[in-house]
Amino acid sequence: MAKQDAPSLYAAREPIFPRRVKGRFRTLxxxxxxxxxxxxxxxxxxxxxxxxxxxxxxxLVDLAGRRFFFFWIEIWPHEFYFIAGxxxxxxxxxxxxxxxxxxxxxxxxxPQTVWTDxxxxxERWIEGDRNARVRLWKSPWTLRKIRLxxxxxxxxxxxxxxxxxxxxxxxxxxxxxxRDLVHLSAPPxxxxxxxxxxxxxxxxxxxxxxxxxxxxxxxxxxxxAMMDExxxxxxxxxxxxxxxGKGKNREGLGDCIDCYACVNVCPMGIDIRDGQQMACITCxxxxxxxxxxxxxxxxxxxxxxxxxxxxxxxxxxGLPPKPIWQHVFxxxxxxxxxxxxxxxxGLLVALFIRSPIDVTVAPVRNPLYVTLSDGSIRNTYDMRIxxxxxxxxxxxxxxxxHPSLRLELEGTPYTTVTVPAxxxxxxxxxxxxxxxxxxxQSERTAVRFWIEDTITGDRDYRDSTFFGANQ
Amino acid sequence: MSDKTTEKKSExxxxxTGHSWDGIEEWNNPLPRWWLWTFYATVxxxxxxxxxxPAWPLIDRATPGLLGYNSRLEVQEQIEAFKRKNAALxxxxxxxxxxxxRSDADLYNYxxxxxxxxxxxxxxxxxxxxxxxxxGYPNLLDDExxxxxxxxxxxxxxxxxxxxxQSPDARWSEMPAFGRDEILDEEQIANVVxxxxxxxxQNHDAAMAAGGEQVFLDNCTSCHGEDGxxxxxxxxxxxxxxxxxxxxxxxxxxxxxxxxxxxxMPAWHEEFRPAGGLTDSQVNAxxxxxxxxxxxx
Numbered sequence: 001m002a003k004q005d006a007p008s009l010y011a012a013r014e015p016i017f018p019r020r021v022k023g024r025f026r027t028l029x030x031x032x033x034x035x036x037x038x039x040x041x042x043x044x045x046x047x048x049x050x051x052x053x054x055x056x057x058x059x060l061v062d063l064a065g066r067r068f069f070f071f072w073i074e075i076w077p078h079e080f081y082f083i084a085g086x087x088x089x090x091x092x093x094x095x096x097x098x099x100x101x102x103x104x105x106x107x108x109x110x111p112q113t114v115w116t117d118x119x120x121x122x123e124r125w126i127e128g129d130r131n132a133r134v135r136l137w138k139s140p141w142t143l144r145k146i147r148l149x150x151x152x153x154x155x156x157x158x159x160x161x162x163x164x165x166x167x168x169x170x171x172x173x174x175x176x177x178x179r180d181l182v183h184l185s186a187p188p189x190x191x192x193x194x195x196x197x198x199x200x201x202x203x204x205x206x207x208x209x210x211x212x213x214x215x216x217x218x219x220x221x222x223x224x225a226m227m228d229e230x231x232x233x234x235x236x237x238x239x240x241x242x243x244x245g246k247g248k249n250r251e252g253l254g255d256c257i258d259c260y261a262c263v264n265v266c267p268m269g270i271d272i273r274d275g276q277q278m279a280c281i282t283c284x285x286x287x288x289x290x291x292x293x294x295x296x297x298x299x300x301x302x303x304x305x306x307x308x309x310x311x312x313x314x315x316x317x318g319l320p321p322k323p324i325w326q327h328v329f330x331x332x333x334x335x336x337x338x339x340x341x342x343x344x345x346g347l348l349v350a351l352f353i354r355s356p357i358d359v360t361v362a363p364v365r366n367p368l369y370v371t372l373s374d375g376s377i378r379n380t381y382d383m384r385i386x387x388x389x390x391x392x393x394x395x396x397x398x399x400x401x402h403p404s405l406r407l408e409l410e411g412t413p414y415t416t417v418t419v420p421a422x423x424x425x426x427x428x429x430x431x432x433x434x435x436x437x438x439x440x441q442s443e444r445t446a447v448r449f450w451i452e453d454t455i456t457g458d459r460d461y462r463d464s465t466f467f468g469a470n471q
Numbered sequence: 472m473s474d475k476t477t478e479k480k481s482e483x484x485x486x487x488t489g490h491s492w493d494g495i496e497e498w499n500n501p502l503p504r505w506w507l508w509t510f511y512a513t514v515x516x517x518x519x520x521x522x523x524x525p526a527w528p529l530i531d532r533a534t535p536g537l538l539g540y541n542s543r544l545e546v547q548e549q550i551e552a553f554k555r556k557n558a559a560l561x562x563x564x565x566x567x568x569x570x571x572x573r574s575d576a577d578l579y580n581y582x583x584x585x586x587x588x589x590x591x592x593x594x595x596x597x598x599x600x601x602x603x604x605x606x607g608y609p610n611l612l613d614d615e616x617x618x619x620x621x622x623x624x625x626x627x628x629x630x631x632x633x634x635x636x637q638s639p640d641a642r643w644s645e646m647p648a649f650g651r652d653e654i655l656d657e658e659q660i661a662n663v664v665x666x667x668x669x670x671x672x673q674n675h676d677a678a679m680a681a682g683g684e685q686v687f688l689d690n691c692t693s694c695h696g697e698d699g700x701x702x703x704x705x706x707x708x709x710x711x712x713x714x715x716x717x718x719x720x721x722x723x724x725x726x727x728x729x730x731x732x733x734x735x736m737p738a739w740h741e742e743f744r745p746a747g748g749l750t751d752s753q754v755n756a757x758x759x760x761x762x763x764x765x766x767x768x
Contacts, residue, residue: 007485008501009501009502010501010507011504013503013505211503211505215503215506364601366601366603367599367603370612370613370765371613371714372613372614372713373613373713373714374712374713380612380765410763428763428765435713
């Protein structure tokens with residue numbers, strides 16, 4: 001190939017003008033968009049009364065206080081395994097959905113897809129449907145074009161602003177932050193975060209669109225490893241459609257009339273008739289488009305349909321495709337579901353049996369023991385008591401163990417310590433064995449500390465060891 | 472079908488890379504142009520960064536960068552910022568009545584935490600990082616104090632030290648070397664040692680102890696008291712309990728009576744140690760810390 005004939009190493013993005021389409025999958029996608037965006041924008045405004053000194057926001061990530069509030073659940077940093085568990089569930093959930101339904105996440109629920117869909121809706125509302133948009137794109141910069149573009153970009157920016165704005169409401173009291181934002185007295189990080197998210201929403205939803213999925217997102221590459229012959233994907237029945245061709249005379253032609261309806265509605269700008277391809281996010285809009293055409297020309301629906309690779313072989317052999325449920329329920333997906341449920345049940349159990357009191361007891365090992373003037377042996381323990389309530393609570397500490405052992409607390413003649421609200425309190429605890437007693441003369445003796453919240457009555461224990469003089 | 476796609480792409484002039492693994496081929500698709508622009512943008516960003524921030528290595532240092540950024544300077548600023556934040560607490564700590572310190576929870580918390588740092592830096596070498604001491608270096612965790620274990624007495628000891636030449640107000644006493652200076656003969660020493668073994672509840676020779684009692688009353692009671700329970704005002708230890716600074720066995724006691732003991736602790740306040748001494752607030756902090764280790768009175 002001569003040098004001047006060599007194709008460029010780089011290609012400009014080819015603009016895509018998805019045509020409006022109606023159908024069952026489009027309707028489903030409208031509903032999913034309404035629900036997911038609704039959840040995203042409204043959640044921070046839901047109030048939840050937790051009593052005094054605690055936030056009344058239902059869902060709140062309190063970074064400064066290192067706390068996560070989710071309705072009646074309060075997660076502290078030491079309970080971060082709940083978040084880890086949720087992430088594992090999210091991962092397993094994606095495995096499950098991908099192996100059963102392919103890129104269903106990409107096609108329906110991914111924020112990139114949902115917001116792009118919303119942006120295209122705005123675009124269509126302002127500039128018209130596909131043909132009008134193509135004309136506008138080709139036309140020189142007239143006053144009308146400038147006006148339409150500025151209007152469209154302004155609406156996009158407003159959506160972006162609302163998106164970035166909603167995000168920061170998850171991290172602070174929403175009504176207070178909203179007021180501060182308007183009065184320009186919110187913390188700089190709020191404005192910065194909002195600015196960045198506004199910009200990414202505007203750019204990704206308005207201009208990058210399918211480029212994000214094809215070139216930036218790692219998920220499509222990973223998904224390929226999780227799909228198999230039974231995974232449902234959007235496919236073209238080429239054995240029914242080919243050879244494609246236009247015209248009334250269908251002699252020797254398949255069902256595909258080459259109308260390009262499937263290509264024109266595709267937000268990824270691909271031709272599904274080329275077969276399974278990386279750029280396909282399985283949004284199923286081509287199914288709606290083709291079904292509409294098939295109905296109009298009086299052919300059966302499903303020239304483009306949800307199908308698994310194994311169905312292609314079966315249909316070529318003249319067998320009917322496997323029913324959907326047989327694709328979905330198979331050992332692999334059942335295994336994923338089982339794992340997913342096990343983690344979920346584990347988390348629920350952990351949530352219900354988690355200790356209402358958080359205490360750690362660490363024996364001070366430098367030195368192991370101290371000999372007192374009367375010859376008794378004393379051990380010291382660092383006890384950290386966390387008060388997870390909004391007001392100060394007195395905690396009573398008691399000791400179970402060898403009857404000769406005596407408990408004392410540093411700095412107080414009593415056995416009760418008052419821990420301030422929302423704090424971890426370090427209390428030095430002494431255990432003393434009288435001279436000549438069994439624990440004083442042995443190497444190790446088991447001890448058990450009981451800690452009781454005297455207001456709620458919650459109690460829990462921690463086991464530790466008493467070191468005697470016989471080391 | 473796939474042949475058709477290949478044809479179509481080939482018409483655009485890209486084709487495949489020619490690689491084939493198990494029949495899987497790789498498109499030779501062009502990169503998106505915006506990717507190229509992103510690449511250039513990062514190069515430009517990188518160049519600007521190296522101009523603004525320390526970057527290019529020279530022979531003895533790196534280029535300083537136009538912004539004058541320096542990570543050590545940043546640490547210094549952060550330290551200064553914390554000092555400013557703590558200034559009010561430090562001032563309060565320097566002048567507080569130590570007996571009242573526990574009633575101010577914030578100040579007390581600050582004192583024992585900063586006191587722990589002072590202790591680990593200055594005191595741990597002799598008294599151990601846990602305060603358990605060693606032979607000749609008192610254990611700060613138990614309930615016997617040679618010079619008093621109230622928080623104010625501890626602060627005084629830290630401030631002025633013991634038997635040193637630095638502070639004129641250092642705690643001072645001297646146990647005579649009864650044997651070396653020939654105040655007592657060997658028999659008297661052996662007897663008084665057995666008397667001490669007796670009053671501390673250890674195995675002893677009753678006859679020798681009986682003989683030692685008079686020796687003790689004649690020579691030791693001015694400091695250790697008639698009952699042998701010691702006197703914190705002169706740093707004389709209690710000889711009747713289970714705690715021994717040098718050891719309570721016969722050989723060690725004989726050595727102690729024969730040659731005396733002269734344990735020294737430096738004066739830690741900055742008025743006696745121009746380099747590395749402790750400020751008023753540091754003395755108070757470490758006193759508060761030691762006081763709550765388990766032995767405070």
